Amino acid sequence: MHTIWKGTISFGLVNIPVKLHAATENKDVSLRQLHKECHTPIRYDKVCPNCEKEVGKDDIVKGFEYSKDQYVIIEEDELKQIQKAQAERSVEILDFVDLKEIDPIYFDKSYYLSPNEGGAKAYVLLRQALEESGKIGIAKIMIRAKEHLAVLRVYENTLLMETIHFPEEVRASDQVPGIPEENDLSKKEVSTAKMLIEQLTTTFEPGKYTDEYREQFLKLIEEKRNGEEMVTAKEPKLDTSNVTNLMDALQESIEKTKKAKKKKPATKKRTTQQKKKNA
Template identity: 55%
Template structure:
C-alpha cells in the first residue's frame, strides 16, 4: 500500500512511529475530453491571459485576492516560517472524547495508519488502550500546507486517522430553507414512523453499489468488444497462435494455387478442342 506520509503520534511522553495510507479510493470512471474531429485528448495549458504566454511552475508565485484583481503577494521565504518543522512530522494527541459526540458533518478524509520501523510495541499499546477506553483521540497534524484537526480511532484492529473540518469551515444552516411552521398531524407522523420501521435494517456496506458506474463499465466493455470484433481478422476458422496462422495461410495459398492451375488446364483444353 502506497505511503503518503511518515511521522509519529505524540501520546503524552510516548512516541509512536507511523505511516499514513489512503483508506479510500475514488472508483468513479474518468472520461477524457477528446477532439471530436480526430479523437485526440484535449491539452490544458497554464497560460497567463494578460501576457498570452504559457508559463511553468517556476514562473508562479502565491497571492491572496483581497478585492477583485488586487493581490497580496506572499513569497516562499515569508510562508516558510509559518510552518513548524517538527509539526510537519507529528500527530499531536490533544484530547479524548466519545465517538458519538462528533457529528458526521465534520468528517473529511480517512487514512489507515501502519506501524513504522521500531513502532510495533507502541502502536499496539496505543491501539489496545483506545479499544478498551471506548473513546477516540482528538489530534492535530500538518499535512502539506494545512494544519488539520483529526480523530484517531480503531477500525478492524487497525489505527485510522480521519481529518475533520474546523467549526468555521462548516457552513451555518440559517439560509437553508427548512419549513418550521407547517403542521404535521399525529396520523401522518405515525404513518411515517411505520415506514421507517419497515425499512430499518442492519447496515451492511456491501448491499450498496454504484449502479451508474457499473452500467458505464458495461457500456465501455461492450463498445470495446465491438471495436475488437471490427478490427480482428476474420478467417472463418479459429487461430490459436502465430504458427498455426502461418500454416493455415500457406495451406490456403496452396489450395488456391492448385484450383487456379486446374482451372487454367481446363480452359486450355477447351480452347484447343
C-alpha cells in the same frame, strides 16, 4: 499499500512511530476531452489574459486576493518556511472524546495508521486503550502542506485516522435558504412515517450497496471495446507559433533595413545635385 506520511503519534509520554496510508480510493470513471475531428486530447494551457501569451512554471507566483483585483504575493520560500515549521511537529493527541459527540458533517477523509519500526508495542497499547475506554483521540497533523484536525479511533483491529473539518469550514445551517418552519402535522401522519422507517430499518451491511452508475459505465466501455468502437488519437503537431513570430520579426527587420539603405543613397545623391546647382 503506499505510505503517504511518516511521523510520530504521541499521547502523554508515549510516542508511536507510525506510517499513514489512504484508507479509501476514488473509483470514479474519468473521461478525457478529445477534439471531435481528430480525437486528439485537448490541452489546457496556462495563458495570461493580459499579456495574451502562454506562461511557464517559472513565470507563475502565488497570491492571496484580499479584495477585488488586489493581491498579496506569497513567495515560495515563505510558504515552505511555514510548512516546515508545522510538519516537523509530532502528531500530539490533544483530547479524548466520545465519537457520538462529533456530527458526521465534520468528517472528511480516512487513513490507516500502521506502526513504523520500533512502534508495534506502543501501537497495540493505544489501540487497546481506545477500545476499552470507548474514546477517540483528537489531534492535528500536516498532510501535503495543509494542517488538518483529525480523530484517531480503532477500525477492525487497525488504528484509523480521519481528518475532520475545522469549525470555520462548516457552514452554518441557518444560512440554508427555504427551510420550512414546523407545520401542522397530524399524529397519524407522523406515526405512519415512523412505522415506515421501522419497517425499513435493518443492520448496516456495506457490501450490499453498489455504485450502479459506475458498473453500467464500465459495462458500456467494455462493450464498445469488444465491438472495436475505438479511435486513435493523432500525434499533436509541434507548436510553431514562436518560430512563426520569430520569422515575422526577422522579415520585418529585413524590410526596415532595406528601406533604411534605400534612403541613404537617395539623400547622398540629392546633396551632390544640390552642390552642383549652387556652383
